[in-house]
Amino acid sequence: MIDVYLLSGFLGSGKTSLLMNLISQLKEEGKKPAIFMNEFGSISIDSDTVGKEKGIPLKELLNGCICCTGSEKTEAQLQGLLEENDDIDVILIETTGAAHPVEALDAVYSPLFADRLRVKGIITLADAKRWLEREKMSPQIRSLFMEQIRHAHIILLNKTDLLSESELATVSMEISNFNNTAPIIQTVNAEIPFSYIEKTLNVVPNPNQESIVSGRNLPLSSKLITFDSPVDKEEFEEWVKSLPDTVYRMKGYVPIRGITNPYLFQYAYGMVNWLPEYVKMDPRLVIIGEGIGQLEYVE
Template sequence: MKDVYLFSGFLGSGKTSMLVDVLRQLKEEGYKPAVIMNELGEIPFDSQAVDDEVPLKEILDSCICCTGGEKTEAQIQTLLYEADFDVLIIETTGAAHPVEALDAVYSPLFAELLNIKGIVTVADSKRWLEREQLTPQARSLFLEQIRHAHLILANKSDLLTEAEKANVVFELQGLNPNAFILQTTNGRVPLKLLKNLQATALKKEIEPAQIGRHLHLSSRVIGFHKGFTQEEFEEWVRGLPPTVYRIKGYVPIEGMQYPMLFQYAYGLVQWMPEYMNMPPKIVMIGEDVQSISVIGEKKE
């Protein structure tokens, strides 16, 4: 499986500085990294910071969490087919919502090949203290990027007083008590902290969640060995907790030759017929998804 990290944060927060330093650490430890960079403009300014020897794919002029979702899937498939790598880093735009970015990355077509390690959000500490000056939309996105992170870098801490540093950590912990918070400068983060993350829900009997693995926002692949009616499947979905944010994949439906494409978001479901024999599996994204009972499973 390929380890995958999502780097999140506003423009100017220090994501690219973190990326360059993490790539250096990975190569020093013998890893083969690859990078996908998402930029809203048509010119790939940030990608110039990545060495030529690192496999790089770019998503330009669109956001990974909306119109760029299909592009992201295509770029990951291309990397899996063409490139020799064992760690993939995806740097999102500052406009990317963490849940939707994770949704764009985690396709049922290759979900079992990826081990989503976590979302690392870089927060400009000064901007955090001055967040009330942001527009309501920008402030809301800033809070969401913090709330759903598995690791938070309180960056540019050298610009703060000791009292301000303490205040930043206190407020970030209040918004996201599950994430580890690292005060840093120039986006520096020890590789060990990244390795300890684990946002992919693994089978409990194989590898139980350990201390330091924050599974509050996680993803889970569910495979099916039998078919259902659409009504049965939708009844199961309606019974899921509100902390399930996204479901997408291919569901075997009785009477249908091929599994149907199923998508769920914001309480709404969508079915679309498929004309190929796609793998009968779905990807679920939400909080604590590993504990949810799956349709068709026998209760102990």
Template sequence: MKDVYLFSGFLGSGKTSLLTDVIRQFKAKGLKPAVIMNELGKLPFDSQAVDRDVPLREMLEGCICCSGAEKTEAQIQTLLMTAEWDVLLIETTGAAHPVEALDAVYSPLFAEQLNIKGIVTVADSHLWLNRQTLTPQVRTLFMEQIRHAHLLLANKMDLLTEEEQARAVFEMQGFNGSAFILQTTNGKVPLSLLERMEATAQIPKEQIEEARIGKQLTLSSRIVTFERSVTQESFEQWVRELPDTVYRMKGYVPVEGVKHPMLFQYAYGMVQWLPEFMNMPPKLVLIGDNIGDVQVLGIDR
């Protein structure tokens, strides 16, 4: 399996500085990174910082999440088929919500080929202390990116006094108690810290397969593999009983009386079924908080 890191953070937080330094560290270790970068504009300014020998895919004028999810899946599939690489680094736009970004990169089509190490959020510590100056919508996104991080970089510490540094870290830790917080300048983080992250891991071969979830993490993902068909009614009943902490589900569900597994998508209580004209693998990916506690046994009855 190939490791995947997702770099999140608000506009101007220092994600590209983090990306270039991590690329350097991986290459120094003899590993070949690949990169997917997402930018809101028409010109790939940030991608100019990536060395030419690094496999790179760009997504311009859009978001890696939401409507861009299918494009992201296609980019990853292309990298898997056409390029040689050891680890994938995905830099999202500053306007991306981390849950939606994780959803976009964790497709049931190649979930077993990738090991999602987790979300690294770069937080502008100065902006955190002045977050009340942001509009409500922008402030909500900024804080959501921090709340869902597995590893949180309290960046731009050089701009703060010692008292401000202590207050920023204390407040962030209280807001996201499950993330390890590292104080940084210019987004520099030891590679060893990244490699110790664990959002998902090898999948055991069982009737219902699930990714082992790192107990210290909150936002994570899980894979369910169906060995038999289900009725649409019983499956939707199971969906209705899920806790609110399940944010996203997508995959292919084998339904009784239907030739091929149907494409199923779920987002914040909304359900969508679509017919599939190819025999896709009967796998479902769940994304949410404390997803390891969700009861999945019985949905294949």
């Protein structure tokens, strides 16, 4: 299993600085990291900076979002990264500052390689100065900024050198009240020991449930369901309808009775989508949600 860390945070918060710091530390430890970067535009400015690190496998997604409509491209790039490099220890994923962290996780956690990647969690950089000035943002942008912080498993309160002691105390308290499960680390230039990140997010996985968020009191998790035999399509959809509202996303390949190849199945926000596949894919389904450890499909 390859450990995956997702670096989240609003535009200009210091994600690339964090990425460069972590690459340096991992190399010193003798580990082989690989990088996946999501650039907001069509020019790979940040990727060019990171690409100067020799011997580091790197894939990038330009002019699109790692989540939503870009998820298929993300899967293809990650699959290429895995096929081209068989000695990777860690994958560091830097999302665009416009990405919702949960949707980014959804794109990463593909059934194509669900048995090879272990997503450890989301490290979010919160720009301390921007937090104080968040009311100046438009409602939509402010909501994204807050969501990135709310879904963090570790929060790096960055650029703390730009605040007074009283301002820093205010920001730390407000963010702690907003997300009371993630440890908050005050940083300058996004400097933090990788060993701290690793220790904080490291838990022994339950063999029946691969944890996406792998930390105490962090609700989101994923579960991989495999199929030993084809299922009845209508019965399967009835089972999907019976699931609790805390199931947010499902995607994978479901074998249908009487059909040669498993169908690509996707579920989000109560909507289901079936697409035929013309090659035989492994019959397995990834479920993402809260409190899903006991979910099973029984005909």
